[in-house]
Amino acid sequence: MASNLKNLSDFSHTTVPSAKPFRFGIVVAAWNAEVTGNLYRGAYDSLLKHGAEEENIISVEVAGSYELIAGADILLSKQQLDAVICLGCVIQGETRHFDFICNAVANGIAQVGIKHTKPVIFGVLTTDNQEQALDRAGGKHGNKGDEAAITAIKIADMSNSLK
Numbered sequence: 001m002a003s004n005l006k007n008l009s010d011f012s013h014t015t016v017p018s019a020k021p022f023r024f025g026i027v028v029a030a031w032n033a034e035v036t037g038n039l040y041r042g043a044y045d046s047l048l049k050h051g052a053e054e055e056n057i058i059s060v061e062v063a064g065s066y067e068l069i070a071g072a073d074i075l076l077s078k079q080q081l082d083a084v085i086c087l088g089c090v091i092q093g094e095t096r097h098f099d100f101i102c103n104a105v106a107n108g109i110a111q112v113g114i115k116h117t118k119p120v121i122f123g124v125l126t127t128d129n130q131e132q133a134l135d136r137a138g139g140k141h142g143n144k145g146d147e148a149a150i151t152a153i154k155i156a157d158m159s160n161s162l163k
């Protein structure tokens, strides 16, 4: 469903498990920091709201969305985590670079999750312009950081229930 038909921060339709038992990594890209900072705040606050302990949230920053791949891999190699949330914002420029970055990041993040058998959440905005990005980072369409955090909690809980 397109973001303009739902709110990325509305979870009134679903039950969110407690995040208290779990350890989370957050990797945030510095590119478009006015957007990714909002995504980070949304994700961090959502984890705390649902019971995560501050000491169980390990946050790191990387240069751009392309480095989210390596950042998630490094975090999972060095920390015992139940899920990693990757936050970035890729905005179309004049060239096809956007396409290469978006495809690489989506595929790369998926491969990291498979490598470590851990959920790695794709919290990356891929927009035509900054307005669309801000609308999805605490604006009229909610905050994709919230959505990414709730997704991480749910899959960590699912995994834990199968142990």
Ligand SMILES: Nc1c(NC[C@H](O)[C@H](O)[C@H](O)CO)[nH]c(=O)[nH]c1=O
Pocket (backbone or CB within 6 Å): 029, 031, 032, 063, 064, 065, 066, 067, 088, 089, 090, 091, 092, 101
């Ligand atoms: N144009 C955007 C980038 N580009 C930088 C790449 O992500 C990467 O850091 C560089 O290619 C070096 O490896 N990154 C974003 O996150 N958002 C953009 O709009």
Ligand SMILES: CC(=O)[C@@H](O)COP(=O)(O)O
Pocket (backbone or CB within 6 Å): 090, 091, 092, 093, 094, 095, 096, 097, 098, 099, 101
């Ligand atoms: C997604 C990008 O790397 C892009 O913003 C870079 O801009 P340009 O395509 O004009 O070089």
